[in-house]
Amino acid sequence: MLQLAEIFYSIQGEGLWSGTPAVFVRLAGCNLACDFCDTDYSLKFLATVDRVVERVRELGGDCPMVILTGGEPLAQAETPALIDALRRDGRRVHIESNGTLFTDLPEDVWLCVSPKERVDPRMAARANEAKLIVDRRVPEEHLTHFTEIKPILLQPEGNKRENIELALAYAKAHPDRFRISLQTHKLIGVP
Numbered sequence: 114m115l116q117l118a119e120i121f122y123s124i125q126g127e128g129l130w131s132g133t134p135a136v137f138v139r140l141a142g143c144n145l146a147c148d149f150c151d152t153d154y155s156l157k158f159l160a161t162v163d164r165v166v167e168r169v170r171e172l173g174g175d176c177p178m179v180i181l182t183g184g185e186p187l188a189q190a191e192t193p194a195l196i197d198a199l200r201r202d203g204r205r206v207h208i209e210s211n212g213t214l215f216t217d218l219p220e221d222v223w224l225c226v227s228p229k230e231r232v233d234p235r236m237a238a239r240a241n242e243a244k245l246i247v248d249r250r251v252p253e254e255h256l257t258h259f260t261e262i263k264p265i266l267l268q269p270e271g272n273k274r275e276n277i278e279l280a281l282a283y284a285k286a287h288p289d290r291f292r293i294s295l296q297t298h299k300l301i302g303v304p
């Protein structure tokens with residue numbers, strides 16, 4: 114059984130796919146405890162892999178993009194089975210991970226790593242996208258293993274002014290490495 118927090122249909126508000134309609138599957142639980150975390154990833158219900166695939170179909174119809182997020186979506190033993198079942202159902206699977214738990218992912222899975230601490234270098238090397246949260250400082254120490262990927266997205270925590278200004282200044286000082294990612298779904302009031 115998968116442990117879940119919520120499943121909903123919205124748009125990807127952040128990062129390189131910003132603006133794209135997507136079904137979000139939020140898995141419950143996380144192996145980190147970041148002090149700025151404002152996500153409710155507490156356990157709300159249990160479901161089989163098949164039931165989650167069915168729910169994605171009910172909510173999103175033919176929407177190709179499904180985002181597995183959390184919490185930490187790769188912390189559950191059945192997540193690889195869910196990824197495979199969604200792919201078999203014709204979905205393009207995206208994963209939003211903290212990159213600490215090595216998982217061998219199929220090539221067509223889009224991996225966005227938001228590094229905090231203890232990033233597994235193999236996940237950093239596998240990442241298609243890297244999103245660094247700026248919360249009163251730019252924690253560049255989390256980028257040690259992200260040597261290949263460009264651009265690194267700087268995401269101001271909570272769209273707060275202080276964090277936006279920090280991220281802006283940093284991106285302008287290193288224009289060929291960084292880009293700003295805003296939480297646009299919050300700006301337009303969608304989940």
Ligand code: SF4
Nearest residue numbers: 143145147150184211
């Ligand atoms: S890794 Fe993400 S979900 Fe987990 S505690 Fe940190 S911010 Fe929250």
